Amino acid sequence: MPLSANNPDRTSWLHVDKNSDFPIQNIPFGVFLTRDDIITIGTRIGDTAIDLGALHQLGYFKGIPLTDDIFLQDTLNDFIADGRKTWRAVRNRIAEIFDAENDTLKNNTKHKKTILFRLDEIEMQLPVQIGDYTDFYSSKEHATNVGSMFRDPDNALLPNWLHIPVAYHSRSSSVIPSGIPIHRPQGQTLPHGSSEPVFGPSKLVDFELEMAFITTDANDLGEPIPIHEAEEYIFGLVLLNDWSARDIQKWEYAPLGPFLAKNFASSISPWIVTLDALEPFRVESPKPIKPQLDYLKYKGKKSYDIQLEVAIQPKGAKETIVSKSNFKYMYWNMVQQLAHHTVNGCPVNSGDMMGSGTISGPTEASYGSMLELTWKGEKPIKMTDGTERKFINDYDTVIMRGHCEKDGTRIGFGEVSTKLLPVFSKK
Amino acid sequence: MPLSANNPDRTSWLHVDKNSDFPIQNIPFGVFLTRDDIITIGTRIGDTAIDLGALHQLGYFKGIPLTDDIFLQDTLNDFIADGRKTWRAVRNRIAEIFDAENDTLKNNTKHKKTILFRLDEIEMQLPVQIGDYTDFYSSKEHATNVGSMFRDPDNALLPNWLHIPVAYHSRSSSVIPSGIPIHRPQGQTLPHGSSEPVFGPSKLVDFELEMAFITTDANDLGEPIPIHEAEEYIFGLVLLNDWSARDIQKWEYAPLGPFLAKNFASSISPWIVTLDALEPFRVESPKPIKPQLDYLKYKGKKSYDIQLEVAIQPKGAKETIVSKSNFKYMYWNMVQQLAHHTVNGCPVNSGDMMGSGTISGPTEASYGSMLELTWKGEKPIKMTDGTERKFINDYDTVIMRGHCEKDGTRIGFGEVSTKLLPVFSKK
Known part of the structure; x- marks a missing residue:
């Protein structure tokens, strides 16, 4: 099936800024609350949000087998469960509707009033109800x-x-969408040189620069997904800030892994960019250093060249870019992750989320956490406002961005932005 | 509020065997498929299943604030979200309806036909949609x-x-309900003395004897639950067999904990026994060996005297009881677990499940896994059919049971029973 939605020559009758992450070749999926307080599934072209529920009710998806309420939902889970053929048909149709040469909707002022929103008229929600969230550890x-x-x-x-x-x-x-503030977590830590833990606010709150993929219904209990089929079950990707409390982590993590150090918050960008939209940006994964077992062997390019950056914005000051990395650095790619996850028969459902793990590159400037960037706080980072950071301070906002760019086409994720507030106190 | 449903002197006009886990003092909650292929929420007295959806439609819950469809659902999540006051009112009312001295329903043959089912007419389902499943490690x-x-x-x-x-x-x-068979998982293991892993069926499939509690909506992101409030958010308990593949676990678990060794299956008993029903069986937890931080300090009896046993039934043979343990052995109790889980602000929702971890007692006969019972396979267990077991064989059924008993009242959980089939193969 040709991915006509990816046609690089297509332009839209909706305005798109030159450096927008959301040209008509992107067509991501998300969930938003409209100015009328209605929850709907939508997409975005440039800085215009498009209500797919309204578009469907007005008959623009005629001929595509969709239930009447598929977009009038507060999560994408059911749409994602419809499978790749349906995602493609819908994405292609959206591209046609908003093509500069198609004036059906363009000239219908009444329809446009129901369907189109400025970004300041909507509030982005979590795009899926996440059944299970798995986090990999795939950056060497x-x-x-x-x-x-x-x-x-x-x-x-x-x-x-x-x-x-x-x-x-x-x-x-x-797991929360971009824009929701979080509180500095409290917990047990072991003071240096002591054998008795103390309780209090974490002193080492950190971000982790990750991406995550969202799956569709993939397998029944007991049934592995062969690696050559894995891609069929990946709907798309988001940016993920997997917040971490390093001091809590250090004391709690043996022998069963991190727990409270991680589960106080994980923030994601609200628009899911489909794997189809990322098609032009495929690249090779790093060469295996050791032979890999058969169920992890794959053919073709299974990584994607996605440029990533992290900024810290102190309260009332300008942001400082603290890291520039790339999704392509991952040693283990998504099809390997999904084949591994299910090789024992673990069921994967629509709306499950799988994080990449912190994405660090080969240079110091490309490390994906403050832990690594400041090397445990030994080398603080200078901020443009003159302050220094070892980890994240109260009232700092951490912003992650990501996009692909090739032959004049740019496909991006927007951002995930989260402010860290002080420890929670009951009013 | 008095727990009138717990009145030990009450008997029911429904027949209850002397050693039944489900006298009228129990009144657990579950979800089942009826002979008419309808999913409903129900309870059980003796060997009679009771359709709460039908009971509600026929007006038996008049006066209790319940939405019309609260029991006509395929999970208990919404009912659990209604909170403790509602659970108590419903449980008390059920006790009244089925009290031996109340003949309103007893004498209404037409209503009884719609409401009552023999156990062989129904099929038990997973009682909740589990948002997150946390497993503790609380047996010393x-x-x-x-x-x-x-x-x-x-x-x-x-x-x-x-x-x-x-x-x-x-x-x-x-997570699956009792009765669903599982397949022996495949995965990577490291042969003794080798540095290269191999792929194949796990050779060391094990059960873990656990119990799990189900929560209601407890807190918002960022907000800890104080330990003295924790009990309010616990709906009830089930038996849990947390299946494990010891050889996969050994190779994969460092540094982030067990993953594929655990996530191929976890089986639970289908009836959730409320914390209220367990009230008469409260006991002290083991005394702390080291001082515990303030947020983990509690008052009163927070453990429960629940007798547990595990049986293995080979194909076509009689079962052998391989372990007898007790929930009261847990060093960390449920209110400590819930206070700890949320002290960093992690949100807990209706339908979340929290496992105790393997419940091993002080004697060898009370260990909660084959790993411990056979000490890594060094001391195989003799079965009544003459065979031996180090771990679980293909076609073995593992059955866990649990009940409380005091002053002539017995409250039980029924059983969780799961057959292990050979490695999955595509037909």
């Missing part, structure tokens, strides 16, 4: 940095790391 | 046994264990 540079700092620089990678796309289960209930 | 004996086997017998407990109710996130999508 990140795993090496962490292993060097906390274990042994000469044997930084554990023996299983080059064989297994290591992962752990994380918490769905604390 | 279990943690000590595992630490002795895999680390150091002289320092079996890690330094954090006596300070933290250690836990990790597990997988919701593979």
Whole structure:
């Protein structure tokens, strides 16, 4: 099936800024609250939000097998469960409707009033109800940095790391969309040199620069997904800030892994960019250093060249870019992750989220966490407002952005932006 | 509010066997498919299943503020979200309707036809949609046994264990009700003495004897639940068999914890027994060995005397009881677990499930897993059919049961029974 929605020559009758993440070749999916307080599924072209519920009610998706209320929902789960063929048909149709050469909707002022919104008229919601959130640990540079700092620089990678796309289960209930502020978590930490833990606010709150993919219904209990089929079950990607409290993590994590150090918040960008939209930006993954077992062997380009950056914006000051990385650095790619996750028969459902793990690149400037960027706080970062950061301060806003660019086409994710407030107190 | 449903002197006009887990003092909640293929919420007295949807439609809950469709749902999540006051009112009313001295329904043959089912006419479903499944590690004996086997017998407990109710996130999508068979998982393991992993069926499939509690909506993002309020948010308990693949676990678990070794299946008993029904069986928890931080300090009896047993039934043979344990052995109790889980502001929602971790008692016969019972397979268990078991064989059914008994009243959980089939193969 040709991805006509990806046609690089197409322009839209909706205005799109030159550097927009959302040209008519993107067509991401999200959920928003409209000015009339109605929840709907929508997409975005330039700075215009498009109500797909209204578009469907007005008959613009005629001929595509969709239930009447598929877009009049507060999550994308059911639409995603409809499968790739349907996603493609809908995305292609949206491209046609908003094509500069198509004036059906363009000339229908009444319809446009119901369907189109300025961004300041809507409020983005969490795009999916996440059944399970899995977080991988797939950047070799990140795993090496962490292993060097906390274990042994000469044997930084554990023996299983080059064989297994290591992962752990994380918490769905604390995944929030961009824009929702969070509180500094409290918890147990072990003071240096002491054997008795103390209770109090975390002193080492950190971001983790990640991306996450959202799946569709993939398999029944017991049934593995072969790696050559895995891509069929990936709907799209978002930016993910997997907030971490390093001091809580250090004391709690043995032997069952991080828990309270992670589950206080994970923020995602609200527009899911489809795997189809990212098609032109495929690149090779890093070459395997050790042979990989058959169920993890794949053919073709399964990584994507997605430029990422992280900024910290102190209260009332300008932001400072603290990291520039790229999704393509991941040692284990998404099809390997999904094949591994299901090789034991673990069921994957529509709306499940799988994080990449912190994406660190080969240079210091491309590290994906303050832990690595400041090397445990030993090398503070200078901010443009003259202050310094070892970790994240109260009232700092952490902003992550990501986009692909090739041959004049730019497809992006917008941003995930989250302000850290002080410890929660009951009013 | 008096728990009139717990009145030990009450009998029912429905027949209840002398040793039934489900006298009129129990009144658990579950979800079942009826002979007419309708999903409904129900309860059980003796061996009679009671359709609460039908009971409500026929007006038996008049005066209790319930939405019309609260029981006509395929999960208990909304009912649980209604909160403790409503659960109590409903449970008390059910006790009245089925009281031996009340003949309103008893004498209404037409109503009884719609409301009552024999157990062989229904099919029990998963009682809740589990948003997040957390598994604790709260039995000191279990943690000590595992630490002795895999680390150091002289320092079996890690330094954090006596300070933290250690836990990790597990997988919701593979939680299944009693009766659903599972497949032996495949995965990576590291052969003894080798540095290269191999792929194949797990050779060390194990059960873990656990209980789990189901929560109601408890807190918003950022807001901790104080320990003295925690009990208000616990709806009830089920038996949990947290299936484990020990060989996969050993190779994969460092540093982020168990993943594929656990997420292929977790089985639960289908009737949720309310915390209210367990009220008469409260007991003290074990005395703390080390001082606990203030947020983990509680008053009163927060453990429950629940007798547990595990049986293995080989194909076509009689079962053998392999373990007898008790929920009261848990070092960390449920209010400590919930206070800890939320102290960093992690949100807990209606339908979340929190497992106790393997419940091992002080004697060898009370260990809660084959790993411990056979000490890594060094001491196989003799079965009544003459065979031996180190771990679980294909076609074995593992059955867990639990009940409380005091002053002539017995409140039980029924059972969770799961057959292990060979590795999945595509037909």
